[in-house]
Amino acid sequence: MDNKRIHGGDIERVARTYGFNTSDILDFSSNINPLPLPRVVKDYLYEHFDTLTRYPDRDYSELRQALAFYTKMPLDYLLMGNGATELIYLTVQTLQPKRVLLPVPSFGEYEGALQNNNCEITHYQLREELGFKLDLPNFLSVLKQGYDLLILCNPNNPTGQLINKDDMLTILNEAQKTNTIVLLDETFIEFVPDVSGTSILDFLDGFENVLVLRAFTKFFALPGLRLGYCVAHPSLVEKLAERKEPWTVNGVAALLGPLLLKQTEFIRQTRTWINKERPYFSEQLSQLNKLKVYETYGNFILLKLLEKGATVQALQEKLESRGIMIRNAASFHYLDNTYFRLAIKDRSSNMRLIKNLEELL
Amino acid sequence: MDNKRIHGGDIERVARTYGFNTSDILDFSSNINPLPLPRVVKDYLYEHFDTLTRYPDRDYSELRQALAFYTKMPLDYLLMGNGATELIYLTVQTLQPKRVLLPVPSFGEYEGALQNNNCEITHYQLREELGFKLDLPNFLSVLKQGYDLLILCNPNNPTGQLINKDDMLTILNEAQKTNTIVLLDETFIEFVPDVSGTSILDFLDGFENVLVLRAFTKFFALPGLRLGYCVAHPSLVEKLAERKEPWTVNGVAALLGPLLLKQTEFIRQTRTWINKERPYFSEQLSQLNKLKVYETYGNFILLKLLEKGATVQALQEKLESRGIMIRNAASFHYLDNTYFRLAIKDRSSNMRLIKNLEELL
Incomplete structure (x- = not known):
């Protein structure tokens, strides 16, 4: 397995190694909404189990209609996927870009997809001195050099940094001028304080060169469901649809997707939780010794061990032996064995981690 | 949508058009086991719904262990997929074959995958005069011309014809000599009268050039689950695994797969049903006027309208207005608008179709 494609959430390994039940492990390594889903979701699946005995609707009409309502986008702007x-x-695969611009550190699967297609990748380094914030003028001067594809994650995983809407539109306009397609990963955007003030969905009809990725994985806390979607101009959606394998979205995802989007109370509670817990957890972590805490707009926080010689691996092993998982961030470009990422969880889980870190740091 | 990639099972369309509930439609267009799954499967999913709130184990260890037991193959011969x-x-995508030999008529998705990769496809015509049975000496003489990839479906969809084990081993040996990789689709093989006497799984360690495809879709009647697997020499499995997207198999599939393989009573009943119903349904259909019924070893039957000017489209519309779906086979190579395919279902459904065909033909 390529080192760049390590992921969080390997609960089975930790459970086996230390003899825990998987359900007893406190997993800060996966960026998943910790709020419990309404019971109705589980019950609905039970009642409609028979849906699995049929092929999913190949066009996923119901699912796309529900998403059209949720995103306020036209139906032909939507394409479903097996996760983002x-x-x-x-x-x-569809665009077969030759030259790709990739700001890093960022999510490892971009690299996986690009390597599969032998793309020439230009890594644009997000600088630690700037708290990994994008230096817009500098970035634009690089973008101007001309690329077939730019991949951006907003807010960015694992740094938590956000590109605001004005800056993003500047980037998208510049990309349009140089015929650069932009793959904009917004899978964490539903966690930012001002979603509609940050997402660029409303501007998509002006950009035939932009694909926005979204997913149910993180916000609806169902990574096992494998449900993502793409929002883009119909000309791009059609190109992708032509090449797409059929039935990649499973029947449970097709069934539950529309129901999940209707859980307005869960969505409201999630927003309340993240807007309260993100500043609180960040603040609590900042008070710990020998730790740098980076600003975040997502549902996760990047941190760095400051003590000389300290490694995340050592910390990770100690925490895992206590049934707590964190994400070693050394697999990300330009990060080393002193960086780790934490999911933001519920208050009591967060405090349990703080207590353990106090003891261990 | 490419005409060659039409599929059965579009229940939603028929329900919308004629105002049926999807559950009231009798679907002979999808080749799915009609036996009801044991209740325990549904209950188990309900009890373990929480599995969806975690990422699936990326190696699908439990699932592969269960399959190793079921197929009697070593663990490193197994790779999981989102359906076959x-x-x-x-x-x-992984092998990037240039020249591909494809006996047709056969399953349309082979063509889809090959076209995505701009392969040069040589269609080997299975001849109607032979009941679509493979003419082995003739086929071998074509195979000897040298191809990068041969795709075979056994038993073949939609014709129902079977290549017996001796003939198959002859083909695989010949392919080995010419460095031809063989993708052998055995997704329907669990329905043939003598599974272990037909499948070539036992011989795989002698063939580093053969990939066998299997799926839960048809036999376990859960196409919505999206669960397939590949059995091949570890050297081939590793190549595919390196290129594979992560988490393509969803959490419900990973959870239910091992449980399904343990349903020995369901498996036994399915074998009893198909061995009884296949000859009975074929015989009943043969007694209808103006209809040719082809020999089958699968859980489906290919038929041809013999009356001059008769089209499947006309028959199909009449049946759909009565809530019965059949598979127009005109989208398959070398078949025209007089061919259709029927799934073999339970006795009462089969007899209901026979009665309707008697009235309509």
């Missing part, structure tokens, strides 16, 4: 991951791979 | 479909696409 399928759509990353499909985009690269 | 993902593995068809992955195989073609």
Whole structure:
């Protein structure tokens, strides 16, 4: 397995190694909404189990209609995927870009898809001195050099940094001028304080060169469901649809998707939780010794061990032996064995981690 | 949508058009086991719904262990996929074959995967005069011309014809001599009268050039689950695994797969049903006027309208207005608008179709 494609959430390994039940492990390595889903979701699946005995509707009409309502986008702007991951791979396979600009550190699967297609990758380094914030003028001067594809993650995983809407539109306009397609990964955007003030969905009809990725994985806390989608101009959606494998979205995802989007109370509670817990957890972590905490707009936080010689691996092993998982960030470009990423969880889980870190740091 | 990639099972369309509930439609267009799954499967999913709130184990260890037991193959011969479909696409993408030999009529998705990769396809015509049975000496003489990839479906969809084990081993040996990789689709093989006497799984360690595809879709009647697997020499499995997207198999599939393989009573009943119903349904259909019924070893039957000027489209419309779906086979190579395919269902459904055909033909 390529080192760049390590992921969080390997609960089975930790459970086996230390003899825990998987359900007893506190997993800060996967960026998943910790709020419990309404019971109705589970019950609905039970009642409609028979849906699995039929092929999913190949066009996923109901699902796309529900998403059209949720995103306020026209139906022909929507394409479903087996998580956002399928759509990353499909985009690269379909567009076959030669030269790709990739700000890093960022999500490892971009690299996976690009390598599969032998793309020439230019890594644009997000600088630690700037708290990994994008230096817009500098970035634009690089973008102007001309690329077939730019991949951006907003807010960015694992740094948590956000590109605001004005800056993003500047980037998209510049990309349009140089015929650069932009794959904009917004899978964490539903966690930012001002979603509609940050997402560029409303501007998509002006950009035939932009694909926005979204997913149910993180916000609806169902990574096992494998449900993502792409929002883009119909000309791009059609290109991808032509190349797409059929039935990649499973029947459970097709069934539950529309129901999940209707859980307005869960969505409201999630927003309340993240807007309260993100500043609180960040602040609590900042008070710990020998730790640098980076600003975040996502549902996760990047941190760095400051003590000389300290490694995340050592910390990770100690935490895992206590049934707590964190994400070693050394697999990300330009990050080393002193960086780790934490999911933001519920208050009591967060405090349990703080207590353990106090003891261990 | 490419005409060659039409599929059965579009229940939603028929329900919308004629105002039926999807559950009231009798679907002979999808080749799915009609036996009801044991209740325990549905209950188990309900009890373990929480599995969806975690990422699936990326190696699918439990699932592969269960399959190793079921197939009696070593663990490192197994690779999981989002239905067999993902593995068809992955195989073609990974091997990037230039020249491909494809006996047709056969399953349309092979063509889809090959076209995505701009392969040069040689269609080998299975001849109607032979009941679509493979003419082995003739086929071998074509195979000897040298191809990068041969795709075979056994038993073949939609014709129902079977290549017996001796003939198959002759083909695989010949392919080995000419460095031809063989993608052998055995997704329907669990329905043939003598599974272990037909499948070539036992011989795989002698063939580093053969990939066998299997799926849960048809036999376990869960096409919405999206669960397939590939059995091949570890050298081939590793190549595919390296290129594979992560988490393509969803959490429900990973959860239910091992449980399904343990349903020995369901498996036994399915074998009893198909061995009884296949000859009975074929015989009953043969007694209808103006209809040719082809020999079959699968859980489906290919038929041809013999009356001059008769079209499947006309028959199909009449049946759909009565809530019965059949598969127009005109989208398959070398078949025209007089061919259709029927799934073999339970006795009462089969007899209901016979009665309707008697009235309509």
